Amino acid sequence: MDSLPNGPSSPVDMVVDYYLYDYEYAEPPRVTSLQNAVPQRTFSDFGDDVYFVADQRGYESVVHYLAGQYLNTDDSGNVADPRLQLNKVVREISYSSSGVTVKTEDGSVYQADYVMVSASLGVLQSDLIQFKPQLPKWKILAIYEFDMAVYTKIFVKFPKRFWPEGKGREFFLYASTRRGYYGIWQFEKQYPDSNVLLVTVTDKESRRIEQQSDNQTKAEIMEVLRNMFPDQDVPDATDILVPRWWSNRFYKGTFSNWPIGVNRYEYDQLRAPVERVYFTGEHTSEYYNGYVHGGYLAGIDSAEILIDCAQNQMCKYHVQGKYD
Incomplete structure (x- = not known):
């Protein structure tokens, strides 16, 4: 060619x-970085076979199964846990060294010691969620270094x-x-x-x-x-x-892609917490970004980082130098 x-x-x-x-x-x-594409870790780690999900229950049945591992369910096995708040649109996250406050579109207010933000990279690049104070410049730059592909x-x-x-x-x-x-x-x-x-x-x-x-x-x-x-x-x-992932304000795209010039340094910054605000999602997966298993595994990694801080007072997150 x-x-x-x-x-x-x-x-x-x-x-x-x-x-x-x-x-x-x-x-x-x-526009795609070879650092993240060759080798393609999803295929080298899990095999080359690709399967189409044809289960009549839909892909969401996997999510419900995983949620049932740690949320309370009713007699039918459906998630029925009062801690799970659905159809709440987060519009503002205020944070300080002592805690966080989350405000939703319907006027609800939630207080917590920490917050885990799992919104997509596209949403982080939009104005859906306002952070108060504004996220530091290094964090904003990291968010915009990556592409939200469609x-x-x-x-x-x-x-x-x-x-x-x-x-x-x-x-x-x-x-x-x-x-x-x-x-x-x-x-x-x-x-x-x-x-x-x-x-x-x-x-x-x-x-x-x-x-x-x-x-x-x-x-x-x-x-x-x-x-x-x-x-x-x-x-x-x-x-x-015709799905419209890009137009949907809750996604603003389909999945993240690593452009040329981005490496582990920007990834570490993208995943790094800001005080008591932690971040997760497929875009924070070093090897499997763009895939559902990337979001799942990144969630486990991010939760462990938060737990280390909340329970063990191990709150320092190391960002390796750009050229180290």
């Missing part, structure tokens, strides 16, 4: 490049199947002159007879699509599919699901 600043220029080379990089990191290789899986339902099936036919690539333009398609191997296609878009295309109507997106998709299958009778889609 040619090595132009923006990557390969021919449609076929570009979609292959996109499949190898953007499809995993949600941003092109020209990764969109669009599901499209049809009245009938018109695409080929069989072994080795789960993925199809669409070679466009525009990078990432409806390039990666998956056919519903996991949902037989559902007549659903899945197309993944990222980055600029995700942001563009989020700002247009679903009908416009559907029309673009139909044009692409009829170009992909010119000899088939491609019917109009009957339904479409």
Whole structure:
């Protein structure tokens, strides 16, 4: 492949490049740091196999199971713990050397000795939560050093199947002159007879699509599919699901990505507490950022840091030098 600043220029080379990089990191290789991408620790530590979640209970069943390990549940196994406050939008966190105060959108006020902030990197980069006093400059810089990428899986339902099936036919690539333009398609191997296609878009295309109507997106998709299958009778889609992670104020993107120039130093700063305010989330996972298991493992690590301070008075958090 040619090595132009923006990557390969021919449609076929570009979609292959996109499949190898953007499809995993949600941003092109020209902005992604190799330090965090090679080796890809998720695959080297847990294996190359990738599975699609087809459980009828949904992904949230995993969250409910984990929550049930430490929160009180009712006779049916559902979480019913008065300490868990749902549908509360945190808008302000005031902190000092003696404690924290959290205020929510509905006017509720909560006092605590410490607070753990698990909001996404995108939310931290937005104005949803106000910190009082303002976070120190080094912390703000660390938050903005990282990218909040956008990764969109669009599901499209049809009245009938018109695409080929069989072994080795789960993925199809669409070679466009525009990078990432409806390039990666998956056919519903996991949902037989559902007549659903899945197309993944990222980055600029995700942001563009989020700002247009679903009908416009559907029309673009139909044009692409009829170009992909010119000899088939491609019917109009009957339904479409377009997630809008970037537009949602509670996410402001899908997951974090390490840009060029970022290393362990900025990561340590991103995870570092500020007085009694602690931080966690997939963006604070050194090796698995961008993945659910990264958020889970980072939560354990961050909780241990907080517990060391609260119970053992071991409150010093070491940030290794940038070039150490």
